[in-house]
Amino acid sequence: ATSSDRSLGNLTQFEYLALNNPLNLADGHARQELTPGQAGIIDELPALWADSVKRPVEEVEAAAHRAYFELLGQRDYRAADSQVLSCYSSSVAMEIFARSLATVTDSIMLVHPTFDNIPDILRGVGLRLVPLEEEPLHAGTIDREQLRSVGCVFVTTPNNPTGRVLSQQRLAELAALCAELDVLLTLDTSFRGFDPAAHYDHYAVLNASGCRWVVIEDTGKLWPTLELKIGWLVSSAHAGLPLARIYSDILLGVSPLVLSMVRRFSEDAAGGGLADLHRFIAGNRAQLRGALAGLPEVRIIDPDSKASVERIDLGKRSALDVWAALRDQNVFALPCQKFHWARPDEGDHSLRIALARPTATVAALTKALRSVLLDS
């Protein structure tokens, strides 16, 4: 890897390098082919446009979030007059959340590791970050004094890149602790669609706990919709943040056409498309794992992950060097260093591969990766 490779500031800058290459397995966006059912929805877009023009946007918006949330098992999100704000993307929702949070606290406990635009956005509004390791979060105990010292605890579930899902039991325990200590609980559920373990009704658990909560949902990781997507910023009535006010600084609303398209993709998914997607991702995952099996010092780090990404331990090899060797063959993966936002060196030997890609693309990466790993 050259010094300029090392100078790349964040994961998304690595993803930009891959963006115009056919063998882009760097970003976690959905780039597999449309299924026949989804292609049919694209043919419907002119009719969806005409329908969206005729209806009040709040009606189109409610139909969209109802279809998407119910597809993924989330029913209680509208209970107790919680608030649903539609944003252009989950990162826009994240920025609005961060600006709002910074008006009421100076610190936040954040899951570690996780995708680096989350800590970067939070640091960007001046918040002090306290890492929350996955072990205590999922299996151990969270330090009460540390939790009491922050204004919010932020958990990405399923986590990116590990795929770890916060169980219903653990969410209930964390929400109860947040209610007791009056700490805001925020979830980023962008990868939720891929893992049925994340389809229990999180909002029912959150509402039952009485804690103040915010959830960021993302339609952008599931379907290949050319970056047409919605990030939903959902919050409890008593969250205590100026979310609507900050939202109004950023946007008036999102496109009813995109909302209608999300509704139709959700309906197609509910009719069997989601199960097909899970099988498709599992097939790509099995292909990658099969091809890497037996390679010296190569290990799949998250054997239980169902997310549309796979993390690989490269042993003593430098992930940046393996990334550069692939890049020299015009094949693009993602080095994991920047996911480890509190201790970057922990990611020096792991690489993330996107699985929401055509199977032939995953096969081409797998071939190139095997040759690089056998040479190193």
Ligand SMILES: N=C(N)NC[C@@H](O)CC(=O)C(=O)O
């Ligand atoms: N606003 C940003 N930086 N977007 C990139 C992000 O969506 C990529 C991602 O989440 C992933 O590759 O896992």
